[in-house]
Amino acid sequence: MISLLQLTASDLKEQIINKLMIDRGIEVSEATGKDVYYALTSVVNEKITPQWFQTDKKYKSQNNKQVYYLSMEFLIGRLLESNLLNCGILDVTNVVLEELGFNPSEIYAAEHDAGLGNGGLGRLAACFLDSLASLNYPGHGYGIRYRYGLFEQRIIHGNQVELPDYWLKDPYPWETRNEKEAVVIQFHGDVHMFKRNDGTLEFKYENTDKVMAVPYDIPILGYENEVVNTLRLWSAEAVFQDNKGKSIGENKEFYRDLDHQHSIEQISGFLYPDDSSHEGRELRLKQQYFLVSSSIQNIIKYYKKTNRKSLSHLPEKVVVQINDTHPSLAIPEMMRILMDEERFSWDAAWKVTTNVFAYTNHTTLSEALETWPKDMLQNLLPRIYMIIEEINERFCKDIWLHHEELQHKVHEMAIIADDRVHMARLAIVGSFSINGVARIHTDILKKQEMKTFYSLFPERFNNKTNGITHRRWLLQANPELAKLITDVIGPQWIKRPKQLISLLKYSNDRSLLEKFDQVKHENKNALSNYIYQQTGILIDNQSIFDVQIKRLHEYKRQLLNIFHVIYLYNELKENPNQDLTPRTFIFGAKAAPSYHMAKEVIKLINTVASIVNYDKDIRGKLKVIFLENYNVSLAEKIIPAADISEQISTASKEASGTGNMKMMMNGALTLGTLDGANIEINDLVGNQNMFIFGLTSDQVLNYYQNGGYNARDIYNTDDRIRRILDQLNQGEFGIHDIEFKDIYYNILYHNDPYFVLKDFEPYLEAHELAERAYRDRATWMNMSVTNIAYSGKFSSDQTIQEYATDIWKIKRG
Template sequence: MDKKSFVEKFTGRLPRDIKSATPQQLHDALGKTVMEMFAEHWSNARQEHLSKRRGAYLSMEFLVGRAVYNNLLVLGIYDEVDAAFKELGLDLADLEEIEDAALGNGGLGRLAACFLDSAATLGLPLDGYGIRYKYGLFKQSIVDGFQREDIDDWTKYGDPWSVRCDEDTVLIEYSGQTVKAVPYDMPVFGFRTENVGTLRLWQAEPVKEFDFDVFNKQDYLEASKEKIFAEDISRVLYPNDDTDEGKKLRLKQQYFFSCASLTDIIRKHKARYGTLDNLADYISVQLNDTHPVISIPELIRQLVDNEGYTFEKALEMAKRIFNYTNHTVMQEALEKWRTDLVEELLPRIYAIIIQINEALMADMYSANVPREKTDRIKIIKGDLIHMADMACYASSHINGVAEIHTQILKDTVLSDWFSLYPQRFRNETNGITQRRWIALCNRELSAYITELLGDDNWINDLDRLKELAKYADDENVLRRFIDIKQAKKQQLADFIKAHDGIDIDAESVFDIQIKRLHEYKRQLLNAFSILWIYYGIKDGSIKDFKSTTFIFGAKSAPGYRRAKAIIKFINEVGRVVSEDPDTRDLIKVVFVQNYNVSYAEKLVAAADISEQISTAGTEASGTGNMKLMLNGAVTLGTYDGANIEIVQEAGEENNYIFGARVEELEKIVPEYDSRSVFAGDDMIRRVVSSLIDGIVSDGGSGDFRELYMALLDGASWHAPDHYYLLGDIRDYVETKLRCIGDYSADRIAFARRQWLNMCNAGKFSSDRTIADYAENIWGIR
């Protein structure tokens, strides 16, 4: 980077009094300067991608977070820009105020962002397509222990990392309504390479631009209605779909970005090759979960209606082009659309889905597949369209995202499809980008790794961390590692004080659970365990307990009553332990506000213990577990998702595994009686009864009582304690106490476990994952 030229361009975009510039002005000037500097690289990379077989990653979520620091890092100019800021009397840390691009709500969207980072770094022609939501997920605050939501206007001050591309606008047609899909492109810079990927996000706008000042009242009302209809489509991520209107809006969103993305792909291909006959030779489309599966009938529609192909040829092409990633074993998350909704909104798409279903039936009958199996896998069952079944039928490859998850898909969820097409199934264990998740978020540890290895090439080859295992018994190395961990803990403590107004002891154990709030992730089990420890300290059964800070970060879907009740319960437990003089110095519970990617960067670097406690068989993979492992945390978790592969890599002796395993639950669940467990264990009964005995308060909402009844009596849609909290809790508490006790008894021995987790995290690089997708699924180089 030409520092003088950079400073001139950067300062030229700032107010004359540079020190008066707001963080938003600094961010805008910096972003535009960097984008200008690397515009040629991006332009060249776009053309390079179009000249060869390429991949397109379709996802409803891209949780990219804050772009500025990551872009400076991967472009190799972080330190130079930091120095330039200092010379100007500015502080790069001021950009912490810049909003995250929270265009996702969890691992699905963050995975998509990591994949684009890895593809760009590996020089692979992969580009992303999604929706440019006007508002991010939501801003969360905690008021009296309850979650409160506010709009997240992430582009309020603009976004210098996005480029509007009006020339590529696409018209999207619904029944009786047409809207524009306007693309905004974000560059995805590769680390130490001139390759740049593109994340194209579509924004919905009305077809006509109206001057609202000159229209009469009727015209004004009609124009306003059209504008609202269009802009609603890309206004928010995952609208509440409890009503038909909410369901329609969600379906509109899925069709909107799928149609726009496929139109974009076809346009570019025809412009280069003049024909679509070879489309499947040059493009591979990955469907990230079931949200973009509407792309299958949409591609067929475009090929048949616009390009003159027969349905049979179009279906054959679709089967070669599409691939499907399954992210869940939860039946409720395998999307199903009512036929009447699809027919009302997208009549032509519904007609094509019927044809796809008939083609499937014909294939099954010609292959003599038993009628009962055919009935189980057909796409239209009664009045529901099963999107996962359509994806399995019309895809080249189907993959799970961890070894155990893929096996569960083969054995249960998609077993019929596996018996028909075993060659289509693959496992692709998820990964994380080490650029953001250690090189950026833990610069102190990264510098020490570089010092020990002699160079920083490990940032592009995470397997090299294994070379550091030889230092596991070097006390000097471990003490330096402990010092770095302590510095990150202090930084987090300082941030929590500034951000949330909560004082925490950086010398305490940091036990951290950060992930989307959902019953199967069992944040409630964690809260119960803290209350268990509290009662144990009070009655003397737990002695010599090391001061521990239990940190939670999570957002609940606004309409998810139980999840929001769990947030309140966690905060109530925190109140109880902090108000008691016997425990206030031993137990601290912190529920951080507005957990997002940027907050996660601070949390993963500071963690001692990583809580990964989902019921065995429910978490597809997890990626938070990988981020925490990479930064030197031990896993306290179940034998579930990628936890299994983590302990295979780092050793079960270096982690803390508890709870019933999948094969055990298969035998336990049919006979499981949570009330019997509750009645037979005094401490379990005492902890669970806190939901109704008055020790904590739900503010009169009745939500705690509902949680209590769900655990003991179930509900109309599930059995009692369907995520096995009571069955696992005693083993969990004992394992947690052993973990904290090990930290307290021998800090060096505990640091050794942490160190070996970091050393063995190489498998969990998204570089490995994406290279495998590229070679074995997409066929791109």
């Protein structure tokens, strides 16, 4: 069989035509874009399936250690274009599709973004899987096959409206149902304890609710290396009892069974179900246990099938990375299986468990450090709760007996405290490695949020700064820039992204800078056309494209951004002739459905846009664009066109950020606070190549701990801020005079918890510096190319290499 790397244009064209005829019964002249999409995916699947099989066979024969990445999210985006790129035939395919009379972009757009994630956490997981395969490491992902994603966002009268994201409405061609690998998960029930003849304890479960976890496997392709790893997603299905052949009318249990089946299917029904009710919170907990139980059972089954040694040697062959706190129940689940099913003693099981698990922390926000009501967990997972209780007892006892200096801290370190189970503490106690995701984030964990744990387990804490796959975010998303880079420094950077640093030699070459500028201009044209198609708004291609695209949260401070827009609008209304470089502010963000303040900010952005975009007095110098339903595919359109990358979180709040890396890699200049990975970007490119402003994390933490900040003082002394807030309070930007009062009161009566007012003036100054730099195109493009040159440091290949060497201790296949 011809491999994809050997496939010629004529071969590919013939196979697409044949697939259309055989699979869909149509000729090319009758085919729609979706028809061609399915035909092309069928060709690709047919070619990669043998590679998938060979990769698995190789891992079994080598029997090297493998890593399993447990995550509630995998934001993989569309896969067809990415898979064609990694197979080395994307350019050939584009030519063939055009010869067949189709626009390649429209064919790729026929694929719905997989509804498997929400934000940076899930996109990071997807980048990591890409890098694992591309670096030839034996590493796989485990997640949940949600039938519905977070939601489809629509903006109606400025408001966010949530619609179901039924991404599986059409067949998903990349998944393979693997029913023979299904496992059973048990919830609720009674636990009975017996003493065996040898004196060990035996636990039996009765009256449990059984759920079938059926895996669907998605191939994860390495870049031009014929490695195919696996993302395994679990789907919840009912375990039906025998109804003894009764008809529907005779069997009173039938409708009860249907209700039961529906409740089970809800486990893999929605990404992040509404947690405003007890039922919703319990469903989230069910999802988390469903993920970890099915995955750990599967991992142990695979180990036993491929290894003769006992499970006491499991850490020699297996490492499980917990992506944030959501999969922390994997730790007691491993203990349950080892003790209850494999008859390990507690000490033997704990030794295995604590040498298998590694934990990545993604946040310093207290509300994101998950806790669960003790009663809920005990009722839903009685045996798991018993194990957590025992872990907690032994851990607290060890502190009390062997760490006198921490005795007074036992309550704030206990896994079960104040009738709640603290998942981050469970993850720390049960893991051999705890890592943050940017240098400052890890420092804050050590010195602030997890200081006591760091004093107890200093050897476990380490930093692994996040990364992004340059293959998707530069090579695929920005092909013209990638081609120009290759023309200048050769293609080696594609497999060794740090070699982008070679671009520095050319950062003062004016003729080359003009070529980089032309690529950026073409990308801005493409985005302008897309914006016009979506919104009907014409924007100035020569304007500064100022971009903030990320989850809507108060700490990310989209509010600071739109306050700046209002300030500029006020200035232009007073003096329309002032010398201001035209600007287009581009937003993309989803707010959690129950997050009122975040949804108010979305409404404010859209309301300001509806005024600014149609005010002839300001002569088109400002435009505000909110692109609805932000996702991976939309990011791929926006990022190559960005001039300014807004990374303006309240210092100390953003763990790392990866949008900063994606836009840096595409030549945008960062305007941001010294937070997350911004600090490490700044260390590389220097203050002269980005625009830093605002409070530092130490200053923010000092205000939180010691006070000393008064938002009302700034309101009373800064006319610009007072005018903006008064405009909100007096209804100038609303249909009703009460509109946006919540934002006004939140800032002034809750003392501006994210320091929007405090950082406002330095934010304006940073923008003025950015505008001044933008006017000198040679200087701006020199800064842009410098950022691209240093961006290879933030490839996820680099991050995965560090995980593999420092934490996982795995070898390339």
